[in-house]
Amino acid sequence: MVSLFKRWIAACLMAVAVTTVMPAAAQTPVAPPASATASDPARNTVERERYILGRGDVVEVSVIGRPEYLARVQIQEDGTILLPFINNVPAAGRSVLELRNQVRGELVKGQYFADPAVNVTVVSFASRYVTVLGQVRQPGVVPIDRSYRVSEIIARAGGVASDTIDTITLTRPDGKSVDLSLRRIATAGPEGDPMVADGDKVYVAPAKVFYINGQVNKPGTYPIVQGMTVQMALSYGGGLTAIGSSKRVKITRGSTELARVKPTEIVQPDDVIVVGERFF
Template sequence: MSPKTFLVSLAAVASLLIGGSQAAAQAPSQQPGAQAAAPSAIAPAEPASSSYVLGRDDVVEVGLLGRSDFGGRARVQADGTIQLPFIGKIPAADKTTAELSETVRTALRTGGFFSDPVVVVEVVGYASRYVTVLGAVNSPGLIPLNRPFRLSEILARVGGVRDTAADHLIVRSEDGRERKFVIRELATGDAEQDPYVSAGDKIYAPAAETFYIYGQVNSPGVYPIQSGMTVRMALVRGAGLTPSGSDKKVEATRNGKKVKLSLSDLVEPGDVLFVGERLF
């Protein structure tokens, strides 16, 4: 091999080595077996109140104030206990966070692990105390009860009712008892008309029942019935009488029969109201 050919070959080898080193430097480093960080535990929208009662599958975080050598997250098991370092199983179900703190504190002191620990318990996942909201609401679903909620607050949590909803809610308790609440009175009534909900309650917003009005009204059509709706209110809902309409000539087709109505009569679901002409 001539000196010139040798130099050309040496330069080519050097170029390959330099290029390979640069590619290796630019390639992202990744350790074998490395995994993405695990997602964080379910976090509540807001802290639990001091009156929140723990139940099965709730998740709590237990720690000691000013110390990092004890604690962690634990789920309330089917038997109502949680498992913690040093002290093992501790009853947690049907306790508030304050009561659980005292239980853990007593166990740590009795076991001789800490002389005077300050135990902190925080609920980080809710699973045991819910209400179910169904029907003509904007966001039906399960709402966790991390504190005492009034019915109006639950309704706000689901975005209120739809335009097609009735003007009332039906609340069914776990014992089968049903109660009816007028939505307007949730805001304007007293505490009895806007009660606290209980875990296991089912809240249902029914679709509004309707009536049909036609004849000498400005806006004939199908409209929802409100509680206590009278013929006078139905005429207003239909945008009032035309110039030739008469409020003394209102009749309903009800259950296949014609019924003459006065302004104070109540409108019933499925009524077909006809407004006649007045005499000149």
């Protein structure tokens, strides 16, 4: 009896210790792992479920736990897919989630499965795309399976062909276009990096250049950066020679010649800057 009583006391003490320690530990918040707080994977999953299917897309339809029901099919010109048991099913113009629910409903309606867990995966995206042209490493058609920003589309096209490139033109299907600065996209927030949509065209223009010669240490052709002044252009040209004069700078702009330009003059594409000699 004494040993049983001692065991009962020890068990009670252990229970008290556990109930004392556990709440304190439970009150200490544990930071979730970085992957749990990242919103992009979850956002991408939701967007893929909302992806609007179109002609040419390839989807895989299966019933979880029933390996005999598996079909990889392409959406035909009439917008339908051919599936086992239920034959032609309209797919074009519907989201992945809508198609999944529709297939499930048809399988239950036909009494093929009592409560099927249907899965629909887009294997190949062919109906929605953005056309990327110009100075990128891999110009062409870029399929889109979710919402992408201009910077992401440029990256999927292999990136720009030269570090001197800055101007990007985004043209919508209705013909409206907007010029974007690659440098601004790289440094600004989301407002400087717009979303693209199906049918958009992204054109990466060649680098805009100016020409400088005369009394500079490094005459030649140089890219124009946004807001470039004559003073900045002189720096690109290696600065003035020993006999060069910043007061004897002229610019040929098309058929017009600008004499004795100020250092604050904004350089335009294809400007020819000539630095003259100073008087002693």
